[in-house]
Amino acid sequence: MAKPLVAIAGRPNVGKSTFFNRMGGAPMAIVEDLPGTTRDRLYADAEWNGRDFTLVDTGGLVLEHDTGVESRAEIAERVREQINIALQEASVIVFMVDATTGITPTDLEVADMLRRAGKPVIVAANKADNEKRRLDAVEFYQLGVGDPIPISSLHGTGTGDLLDAIVENLPSPEPAEEEEAVVRVAIVGRPNVGKSSLLNALLGEERAIVSDIPGTTRDAIDTVVEWNSQRVILIDTGGIRRRGKIEKGIEKYSALRAERAIARSDVTLLLIDAVEGVTAQDTHIAGYVLEESKGVIILGNKWDLIERNKEMVEEFHKHVRQELNFIPWAPLHLISAKRQEGLKEIPSLVLRVAEERRKRISTGLLNRLVQDALEEHNPPTKPGKYLKFYYATQAGIAPPTFVFFVNDTDLVHFSYERYLENRIRSVFGFEGTPIKMIFRSREEEK
Numbered sequence: 001m002a003k004p005l006v007a008i009a010g011r012p013n014v015g016k017s018t019f020f021n022r023m024g025g026a027p028m029a030i031v032e033d034l035p036g037t038t039r040d041r042l043y044a045d046a047e048w049n050g051r052d053f054t055l056v057d058t059g060g061l062v063l064e065h066d067t068g069v070e071s072r073a074e075i076a077e078r079v080r081e082q083i084n085i086a087l088q089e090a091s092v093i094v095f096m097v098d099a100t101t102g103i104t105p106t107d108l109e110v111a112d113m114l115r116r117a118g119k120p121v122i123v124a125a126n127k128a129d130n131e132k133r134r135l136d137a138v139e140f141y142q143l144g145v146g147d148p149i150p151i152s153s154l155h156g157t158g159t160g161d162l163l164d165a166i167v168e169n170l171p172s173p174e175p176a177e178e179e180e181a182v183v184r185v186a187i188v189g190r191p192n193v194g195k196s197s198l199l200n201a202l203l204g205e206e207r208a209i210v211s212d213i214p215g216t217t218r219d220a221i222d223t224v225v226e227w228n229s230q231r232v233i234l235i236d237t238g239g240i241r242r243r244g245k246i247e248k249g250i251e252k253y254s255a256l257r258a259e260r261a262i263a264r265s266d267v268t269l270l271l272i273d274a275v276e277g278v279t280a281q282d283t284h285i286a287g288y289v290l291e292e293s294k295g296v297i298i299l300g301n302k303w304d305l306i307e308r309n310k311e312m313v314e315e316f317h318k319h320v321r322q323e324l325n326f327i328p329w330a331p332l333h334l335i336s337a338k339r340q341e342g343l344k345e346i347p348s349l350v351l352r353v354a355e356e357r358r359k360r361i362s363t364g365l366l367n368r369l370v371q372d373a374l375e376e377h378n379p380p381t382k383p384g385k386y387l388k389f390y391y392a393t394q395a396g397i398a399p400p401t402f403v404f405f406v407n408d409t410d411l412v413h414f415s416y417e418r419y420l421e422n423r424i425r426s427v428f429g430f431e432g433t434p435i436k437m438i439f440r441s442r443e444e445e446k
Contacts, residue, residue, distance in 0.1 A: 003045065004170050007056040007090035009083060009114065011106040014098040015126040019153035020044065020057040023163070043222050048163040051170055056090060058083040087114070092169045093121045094162070095145060099128040099137050111143040120169040123148040124162050129155060182224075183354040186235040186261045188289070189271035190281040194301045198271065198337040199223070199236040202346065208236045227347035237261045262288060266398065267295035267353050267432070269346070274300040274316060274334065278323035286324050293399040295353040295433045296330045299346075304336035329425060331432055353432030357398045361428055366392050366402070373423045380413050387411035390442055401436040409439045 008016045023046045044055045087093060095114055097107055114121050125137035128150035140148035149165060151158030187195045196208035203223060223234045237258035262268055268289050272282055289296050298320060306312060313334070320332055331349060335342035370392050379387040388407040395403045402424070406412060417437050424435065 003052050003054045004091035005054050005056050005089050006046075006092045006094060006166055006170075007058055007083075007087055008094045008096060009058050009087065009110065010096035011104065011110060014096045015153045016057055016096050019094075019096065019124070019126065019151075019159070020055055022153055022156060022159065023055055048167050051167045051173065053091075053166070053170060058087075087117045087119070090119060091171055092166055093117065093119050094124050094166065095121050095143075096124045096126050097140055097143075097148070099125040099133045099150060102136070102139055103142060107140075107143060111145050114145055121145045122162065122165045122169065125150045126153050128152055128158065134158075182231045182233055183267065183350065184233045184235065184265045185350055186237060186265035186268045186294075187271065188237055188258060188262060188268050188285055189301075190273075190279065190285065193271045193273050194337045195236055195271055198269070198299070198301065198335070198343075199234060201337045201340045201343055202234065228351060230351055232347075232350065235261045235265060259288060262294060263292050265294055266357065267297065267350050269350070270296055270298050270330075271301045272298060272320065274303045275305050277316075277319055283323060286327055290327060290434055293434050293436065295357050295399075296327060297346075297349050297353060297432055298324065298327075298330050298332045300332065300334045301337055303334040304339045304341060327434075329431060329433070349432075356429060356431050357400065357433040359400060359428065359430065360397060361394050361400075361424075363391070363393045366394060366424075369423060369427055370404070370420070373420055377419060379411070379416050382411060385411055387416075395438070396436075399434050399436055400430055401438065403438045403440060405440050405442055407442060409441050412439045 008020055010016055023044070044057075046053055046055050093114055095110065097103070123140050123143060123146050125133075125140050125148045128134045128137055129152045134150040137148045137150040149158060149162050151162050153159065187199055189195050196210045199208050200206050200210060203225065223236075225232050225234060270282070270286055270289065272278055286296065286298075300316060300320065306316075316334070317332060321328065324330070331353070333342060333345060333349060335346070337343070370389055374389060379389075381387065385408065390405040390407070392402060392404045395401045404412075404420075417439070421435055421437055424430070
């Protein structure tokens with residue numbers, strides 16, 4: 001059974017993300033001194049007194065009089081929709097308020113919303129960093145949603161009392177089930193290429209905020225789905241820019257978070273804007289995926305905006321293969337997330353690549369392939385030195401890793417390494433996944 005959800009709700013800038021980070025054990029939400037920085041739901045598993053649950057860090061409850069800037073009104077409205085979904089799913093709601101400001105009109109409106117939710121509500125008076133603020137926290141009794149618990153998310157004081165209250169209000173635990181194998185899929189790409197639209201289309205519900213404003217999704221968002229009886233975790237990430245173009249602050253943290261999402265994925269869906277074609281940013285992202293040795297599927301999005309015919313398809317394929325020639329083994333698929341075209345093939349593509357990453361080749365088959373490759377194309381030599389292969393073995397999976405024992409690793413030229421990799425792929429496949437090739441001298445075997 002799924003772990004019970006605990007939603008952290010409250011107006012912007014009261015410290016929800018700081019508390020979330022402390023409880024989640026890692027800086028999973030962006031923390032910045034700007035109201036409304038966290039705009040999408042974030043999830044993190046937590047444990048207290050033997051009880052497991054999942055924390056949900058909601059976007060700030062931005063109400064009508066808080067929007068301020070007219071151009072952000074749409075974002076504020078979508079944030080409220082996200083929080084309504086989170087509150088519907090939650091078993092317990094932590095209503096976070098700011099002990100330094102006292103009760104605000106927004107707090108009163110939020111309290112009214114939470115009362116209507118019909119869920120257990122725990123009031124956390126955050127930023128109670130001294131005795132006076134802890135005593136002043138009694139003011140929040142006026143909200144009428146329970147006894148306030150003074151805490152300091154920054155320093156950790158009072159969080160134990162808050163966690164005790166959370167656990168007391170959790171539903172009775174369900175019998176534990178055996179953990180299933182999961183495939184983690186990161187949706188990556190430069191800003192405004194359609195990552196959140198793709199996530200929403202794959203889910204059939206609006207889980208990530210979709211807007212025409214580039215960079216709307218700033219954090220990595222995890223969502224669990226099931227494809228062909230296989231449990232899959234979809235990770236939507238903020239857009240990644242080239243390192244030299246990343247500004248300080250929110251965008252910098254978003255890029256780091258997106259890179260971390262790639263690092264914990266098994267397969268990445270690399271979105272390319274089919275209208276603009278492959279850009280330098282796209283090659284940078286693909287390079288980072290390759291550095292992390294993750295599976296990758298290239299998706300040409302916004303294909304509906306192009307005149308579709310055989311010549312255009314062939315031209316686009318040629319263009320992508322030329323620009324991303326360092327990952328020729330990655331499947332390329334054309335889609336339109338907006339019109340939901342070409343999406344039905346994605347689950348099977350993802351599962352196939354995930355399976356390829358875990359494929360094992362027996363030592364006997366591998367060595368026969370190497371022997372045939374050596375006979376067809378002798379390795380390069382140096383004056384008085386000849387490269388000898390003793391044997392090869394597959395040392396690992398995800399990514400597939402092959403170790404070749406030779407007489408002298410200095411004699412292994414990168415071109416011959418590429419030749420062996422191509423031979424392995426031509427016989428055994430490994431579609432969509434990088435292959436690691438390790439060469440060791442015979443004395444290194446021990």
